[in-house]
Amino acid sequence: MKRESTDVLVIGAGPAGTVAASMTNKAGLKTLIVEKSTFPRFVIGESLIPRVMDHLDEAGFMDAVNKANFQKKFGARFLKEGRVCEFDFSERFTNGWAWTWQCPRGEFDTILAKEVEKQGVPVRYKTGVTGVTFQGNQSEVIIENEQGEKSIIDAKFIIDASGYARVLPNLMGTAKTAKLPPRKALFVHCKDERRPEGREGWMITFVVHRVDIWIWVIPFSNGVTSIGVVGNPDFFNEFEGTDEEVIRQIIEQDPNYRDRFRDTEFLFDVKKLEAYSASTSEMYGPGYAIVGNSVEFLDPVFSSGVMFATESGILAGKLAARQLKGEEVNWEEEYEKYIQDAVNVFATYVKSWYDGALQDVFFVPQPNQGIKHQLSSILAGYVWDKKNPFVRKHDSLVYTLSKFIREGKMELVTS
Ligand SMILES: Cc1cc2nc3c(=O)[nH]c(=O)nc-3n(C[C@H](O)[C@H](O)[C@H](O)COP(=O)(O)OP(=O)(O)OC[C@H]3O[C@@H](n4cnc5c(N)ncnc54)[C@H](O)[C@@H]3O)c2cc1C
Incomplete structure (x- = not known):
């Protein structure tokens, strides 16, 4: 040999x-x-x-x-039941890059x-x-x-x-x-011919479809957009048909994107990953x-x-x-x-996303800007900065805030 x-x-x-x-x-x-x-x-x-x-x-x-x-990506937008939570990477707690x-x-x-x-x-x-x-x-x-x-x-x-x-x-x-329960994702690239002009057109967005199911919309500069649906594998069994038919039905259920992506051309067969x-x-x-x-x-x-x-x-x-x-x-x-x-640190935020605690904090009305900047640093990947309380106390802080929100003690978490 x-x-x-x-x-x-x-x-x-x-x-x-x-x-x-x-x-x-x-x-x-x-x-x-x-x-x-x-x-x-x-x-x-x-x-x-x-x-x-x-x-x-x-x-x-x-x-x-x-x-x-x-x-270019300057932040991330999350949508849930008509509410919007947007993070701008230029407004964050830890020094570093403000875009990617x-x-x-x-x-x-x-x-x-x-x-x-x-x-x-x-x-x-x-x-x-x-x-x-x-x-x-x-x-x-x-x-x-x-x-x-x-x-x-x-x-x-x-x-x-x-x-x-x-x-x-x-x-x-x-x-x-895995440390986390098994989840499933269906995803595809599609022609984005009804892409709106300006910010709405290129904004990366994560839509909460149900508390443990979410959709990604990632527009690329070449006019193509990546769409994916992720979550509890049982959810996908509620739909009949091929993977393409399933993802189209899920998009059709979404009031934010159904008009933009109805009948859009998929550029390859829908891909599937499970228990990744x-x-x-x-x-x-x-x-x-x-x-x-x-x-x-x-x-x-x-x-x-x-x-x-x-x-x-x-x-x-x-x-x-x-x-x-x-x-x-x-x-x-x-x-x-x-x-x-x-x-x-990330494992905590993944877990608290799927159980809804982090979503409570993201979608609180009139969020505290200091908290948002600290969370923005996490989303930017600066998760080694122990000065950030959401790094230092990652396993407890989100759950404490979520508890306050659920108990109606909003003044403790809003501005
Ligand atoms: C549904 C889903 C969505 C995701 N979305 C995102 C996202 O939006 N952003 C993000 O940052 N991450 C995302 N990820 C994670 C991302 O896919 C991976 O973390 C990333 O690709 C890891 O990069 P890597 O260099 O470790 O491996 P890879 O990019 O997978 O590269 C590994 C390479 O090794 C090669 N290889 C395999 N076997 C052999 C072999 N025997 N000999 C030689 N070469 C071999 C492969 O061909 C491949 O090119 C997502 C994951 C999933 C499941």
Whole structure:
């Protein structure tokens, strides 16, 4: 079998993999990405959040993404039963980026992959990792190309950024069931020919259909809009017909968007994902780290997936580089705890979204602006700022406020 060697082998050329590879390459380490598919490939996850911009900047991808003229995203709008809650990222508690993009991921990910190649990292497409023999700092990785030819790569460090495939957790048997109840999503891209002019046309919106069911509307700059419906799997059984017929019936029930999207042309067959929330019991080990979706995915509701992918990718890339240069790295503290603390913050907001407590706070009449700015920082992805009470006391604060609202003690939560 053909054999080659590298310092760092990255599995997967999604956002987690390309930013990680950029970091190890910048540190002077020989880095190779193997990617099972060809790009552009479809992946869901089209609404970014501002924290991602820090990572694109650090990886050196920002100028290239800027040139793509993706739709800029300055905040997020939530609708429920005629009420509107809008967050503006420029009005937030923690310093950082005030905008980001909403964009088709096929194009976005292709730009990142081309940029990392320009930086000097080869991306070997149509090549999947099929096996690994772990040997600390010299593991043996089996790869297979589209002709079915196998070869071996000796890698001093492996970064698993394989997304939903979760290559290392599956090979090692460390994949864990989700922290959250299983949910289902149906989604599609459609022609948005009745898109209104101006802000209403491009505004990203999340509609509460029922307390545990919501619809996303993500307009792109190319005239296409992504629509998805997410929630309790039982809900979808209330409808008859194909997935396309089901999603059209749900849109028809929505007074906000039914006229805009009635009979709109769908650009591919409606896609379906179920029970996508997942985790792993090992985020790192001798000679490897797991990043992005491969390590943890919670829920689409606050668009945190790509942010966790790039946050963990950048960090694992830097730590791997330090380790390979002979420095001591405390992976438990510097990687796992750092990422898990933030996952726990988002997990609270996901849970409190679906049980309705967070919706109480979002849709309170005359909201307190200080509270809104603190929540805006969470939605922007700045979830490591312990000065923000919604980070520090994430597991209790929303529930306390919701209780006040439900008991009619509005003066405690409004301006
Ligand atoms: C319904 C739904 C909606 C979502 N909406 C959003 C959103 O609006 N915003 C957001 O930020 N996130 C969203 N997400 C999450 C988002 O999809 C992911 O978090 C994000 O794509 C993770 O990026 P990644 O780089 O970890 O993995 P990916 O982008 O999935 O990339 C992994 C890559 O690894 C490759 N690969 C797989 N197996 C192998 C192998 N054996 N060998 C080599 N390569 C391999 C794959 O081909 C792929 O290109 C959503 C998720 C769901 C389920």
